[in-house]
Every structure is written in structure tokens, then in C-alpha cells.
Amino acid sequence: MSMHPTPLAHRTPALLSRRLPDRLDTIRAGGETATWRRPMRNAHAEMSFDADPRRVETARRVTAAVLGRAGIRDRDVVATVQLLVSEIVTNAIVHGNANSVSFRVACDTAGEVLIEVDDHSSGAPEVREAGPDDEGGRGMQLVTFLARDWGRKGTCTWCTFAVGSG
Numbered sequence: 554m555s556m557h558p559t560p561l562a563h564r565t566p567a568l569l570s571r572r573l574p575d576r577l578d579t580i581r582a583g584g585e586t587a588t589w590r591r592p593m594r595n596a597h598a599e600m601s602f603d604a605d606p607r608r609v610e611t612a613r614r615v616t617a618a619v620l621g622r623a624g625i626r627d628r629d630v631v632a633t634v635q636l637l638v639s640e641i642v643t644n645a646i647v648h649g650n651a652n653s654v655s656f657r658v659a660c661d662t663a664g665e666v667l668i669e670v671d672d673h674s675s676g677a678p679e680v681r682e683a684g685p686d687d688e689g690g691r692g693m694q695l696v697t698f699l700a701r702d703w704g705r706k707g708t709c710t711w712c713t714f715a716v717g718s719g
């Protein structure tokens with residue numbers, strides 16, 4: 554009789570991999586599976602760009618690169634943070650009235666992501682209640698729903714996102 558119980562990963566691999574937090578990985582060796590915790594790393598990037606809608610995609614790519622450097626591989630997490638970036642950068646470009654936008658995305662070792670978008674303009678985001686026929690007014694609703702917190706400091710809109718604590 555084996556002294557060792559069947560590893561959970563052998564019994565329910567699909568379920569386990571779905572439930573594994575972002576910072577846990579598996580190693581398979583000799584037919585056995587071990588889990589290990591990947592350390593989160595600090596990573597950040599900052600850039601300024603023209604207030605041109607094509608730069609939204611640039612900011613999304615930079616975000617994916619920063620999260621990758623931080624060790625975040627969960628596609629849902631990356632997609633969610635990119636969505637936050639898209640909404641806030643688009644707002645800065647569309648609703649701001651300066652020529653340039655400054656963008657910064659940072660992830661710390663605790664898995665806290667901070668997005669900062671400075672539109673160098675005096676306006677501020679409002680959370681609207683979009684009706685069925687309204688073409689806009691949903692971006693900030695998404696931000697309030699998905700972000701842990703958000704706000705406006707001076708001319709900068711910021712939001713935070715907490716990656717699963719793994």
C-alpha cells in the first residue's frame with residue numbers, strides 16, 4: 554500500500570488547473586506533479602504619446618509586456634487589465650483636450666496593478682447610466698465593476714487591480 558495519497562492533480566487535472574491561482578504553476582517529473590509558487594516581480598513602464606486612437610493598442614501591448622515581466626500569465630487577468638487600460642486611455646484621448654497623454658502601468662510584488670493615465674486636461678470621468686440606445690457611457694461602468702478602486706488626481710485618472718493572491 555502506498556504511503557502517499559494520489560496527488561490531487563492526478564485525480565482532477567482540469568478542475569485543478571482551472572482553480573489554480575495565477576501565481577501557482579505545476580511541474581511534472583517522473584509521472585508526478587508538484588505545484589510551486591512563482592514569485593511575483595516588480596515591473597512597470599511609462600510612456601507619453603499623441604492623443605491618437607491608434608495608441609490605445611500600443612498601451613494594451615505595453616500592459617501585456619509589463620504583466621508578463623511581473624510573472625502574470627493568467628490570460629483572463631491580462632485581458633481584464635488591458636480592458637481597464639483601453640477604457641481609461643480611450644477616455645483620455647477622446648475626452649481630454651491636450652495633444653498628448655501620459656500612461657504608466659506598474660505591478661508590485663504583492664500583485665497590485667496600478668494604471669495611471671494623465672490627459673493634461675481639466676475634465677474628469679463620470680460614471681454614467683447608459684440606456685439601451687446610448688452609444689457611449691459604459692466605459693467607466695466597466696472600470697467601476699472591474700477595478701478594485703479608481704479615481705482622478707489632478708489631471709490623471711488612475712485605477713488599481715488586485716491579481717489573485719495565489
Ligand SMILES: Nc1ncnc2c1ncn2[C@@H]1O[C@H](COP(=O)(O)OP(=O)(O)OP(=O)(O)O)[C@@H](O)[C@H]1O
Pocket residue numbers: 640644645647648649672674675676677678679680681688689690691692693694710
Ligand atoms: N479623461 C476624461 N476627461 C474628461 N471627461 C471624461 C474623461 N473620461 C470620461 N469622461 C466623461 O465621463 C463620461 C463617461 O465616460 P465613459 O467612458 O463611461 O463613457 P464614454 O467614453 O462617453 O463612452 P464609452 O462607453 O465608449 O466609453 C464621458 O462621456 C465624459 O463626459
Ligand SMILES: [Mg+2]
Pocket residue numbers: 640643644690691692693
Ligand atoms: Mg469611454
